[in-house]
Amino acid sequence: MSEMNLFNKNLRTFLDASPTPFHAVEEMRVRLLNAGYIALNERDDWKLEAGKGYYLIRNGSSIVAFHCGKNPIQERGWRMVGAHTDSPNLKVKPSPELHRQGYFQLGVEVYGGALLNPWFDRDLGLAGRVSYESTQGQLCSALININRPVGVVPSLAIHLDREANNAHSVNPQKDLPVVILQSENSQDFRDMLAVELARQEHIDIAKVLDFELSFYDCQPSAMVGWNEDFIASARLDNLLSCYIGLEALLAAGGGEHRVLVCNDHEEVGSQSAVGAQGPMLESVLRRIAGDEVSWQRAIANSMMISADNAHGIHPNFSHKHDGNHGPLLNAGPVIKNNVNQRYATNSETSSLFRRLCVKTDVPVQSFVVRSDMACGSTIGPLTASAIGVKTLDIGVPTFAMHSIRELAGSQDAFNLTKVLAAYFQLDSVSGTD
Incomplete structure (x- = not known):
């Protein structure tokens, strides 16, 4: 090499x-x-x-x-x-839970000057820092990286928006909540994080207190082009x-x-x-x-x-x-x-x-x-x-x-x-x- x-x-x-x-x-x-x-x-x-x-x-x-x-x-x-x-990325809001039409979604804020249209229809992982109270009563923090597709922002079908290819603006509040599962029952995102942290060997968690989490594209970086002239990431x-x-x-x-x-x-x-x-x-x-x-x-x-x-x-x-x-x-x-x-x-x-x-x-x-x-x-x-x-x-x-x-x-x-x-x-x- x-x-x-x-x-x-x-x-x-x-x-x-x-x-x-x-x-x-x-x-x-x-x-x-x-x-x-x-x-x-x-x-x-x-x-x-x-x-x-x-x-x-x-x-x-x-x-x-x-x-x-x-x-x-x-x-x-x-x-x-x-x-x-x-x-630039999509950051999870402090109280992100949205339950609509049988889907559980997370509300997000746009961090920085993101180009938003490419975020639709991507396999999204979730990563960042989580702060929690340990079973010994201490305030702790841990990094978390859920490196699998746990979310998606689906596009609206062209049949329901015939002008999408001519003029399509993105409303961050309405259009970008991320679909993460289908459920008729209410979910608590902090409880879900505690379970995920336990899977990643943080077993001393009594309660998740807060977090700084961002969605990201799960697709790994790649050499691109006929002769691999480019790096995409x-x-x-x-x-x-x-x-x-x-x-x-x-x-x-x-x-x-x-x-x-x-x-x-x-x-x-x-x-x-x-x-x-x-x-x-x-x-x-x-x-x-x-x-x-x-x-x-x-x-x-x-x-x-x-x-x-x-x-x-x-x-x-x-x-x-x-x-x-x-x-x-x-x-x-x-x-x-x-x-x-x-x-x-x-x-x-x-x-x-x-x-x-x-x-x-x-x-x-x-x-x-x-x-x-x-x-x-x-x-x-x-x-x-x-x-x-x-x-x-x-x-x-x-x-x-x-x-x-x-x-x-x-x-x-x-x-x-x-x-x-x-x-x-x-x-x-x-x-x-």
């Missing part, structure tokens, strides 16, 4: 094992532990050693991993990569970047200070204790720096690369792109630009990245949204404005962003990992190697 094929196989394993941010962070935690990284607790005093790697987790859904370099942090700064762990935005950043962090050699941060809640604005607008990253970096002057000097010598997927030019909808800025799948990572600071790229950070792409023999592309269309954003501008670090926004080009199943090129993730590994080893980000 070629190096790239092995990379994609492991990537797909990660994607399939990470139906929620909680599961993604757990998968990353295990990989970091296996690589010798040491777990930290924010409540404890830290004794960090040069040449060692560490990580910490907040809320089970955001993670910061870092390698302590051997040179003074205030003189060398950090090489940072940021991504996000969350993806749920949650490529942005678990693809999380995996790329992690692999680059672990592959990088040298003695520089390097950081990977993967935040939750980007898809809903990042304004939380564990989001990119929250204090998590800054508080970690300040503790590493040790004092205010060292912190300010370190930031001045640092750089952040925000890695989040880019819009590849769709062959059926090429008019949606600027004619000179239509990224192709499998044609290299994309530098994302926006003069209104929806992306944090500037000419210095993009030039450094272009040089890294040449050094690693990886092609590079540019994206600018059409001048008559609104531009999305990333954690890049949020991090840049919060801690004052120079920043670059890049990403792997994809199709069907925010759909239940997205598409990326089979070469791009592997190539971007090589570039980011080289970036992590730079002894300077001032514009000279």
Whole structure:
């Protein structure tokens, strides 16, 4: 098996094992532990050693991993990569039970800017975090992953909606409750969760108290295309970047200070204790720096690369792109630009990245949204404005962003990992190697 094929196989394993941010962070935690990284607790005093790697987790859904370099942090700064762990999905409401026409359904909220039509007629699993009272009276939490088709949102037949192919809007309140079983008797969803947790060897449950659960597509990721040119999967935005950043962090050699941060809640604005607008990253970096002057000097010598997927030019909808800025799948990572600071790229950070792409023999592309269309954003501008670090926004080009199943090129993730590994080893980000 070629190096790239092995990379994609492991990537797909990660994607399939990470139906929620909680599961993604757990998968990353295990990989970091296996690589010798040491777990930290924010409540404890830290004794960090040069040449060692560490990580910490907040809320089970955001993670910061870092390698302590051997040179003074205030003189060398950090090489940072940021991504996000969350993806648009359907989240189960706190009191979700609906009993209608002999069917038991669960009410859902739409998390983030989901493309809703593809959620119909899919085999849906259910995963997330459940909090419960144990038989010893303790408050506990557990991850749950019901990786089998337990729900479906059936479409209305064309015979009952003759205009469905011409104009079909989705009402999230009325159209998206998920059918999970047929029964004339009322059901209690928390009791059902307790039974399922017991099946998954959590046998000390007295009562399920609350939950954060999301439906997801049970179909596993796949290599797609006549020559397997593509990877199809749920949650490529942005678990693809999380995996790329992690692999680059672990592959990088040298003695520089390097950081990977993967935040939750980007898809809903990042304004939380564990989001990119929250204090998590800054508080970690300040503790590493040790004092205010060292912190300010370190930031001045640092750089952040925000890695989040880019819009590849769709062959059926090429008019949606600027004619000179239509990224192709499998044609290299994309530098994302926006003069209104929806992306944090500037000419210095993009030039450094272009040089890294040449050094690693990886092609590079540019994206600018059409001048008559609104531009999305990333954690890049949020991090840049919060801690004052120079920043670059890049990403792997994809199709069907925010759909239940997205598409990326089979070469791009592997190539971007090589570039980011080289970036992590730079002894300077001032514009000279």
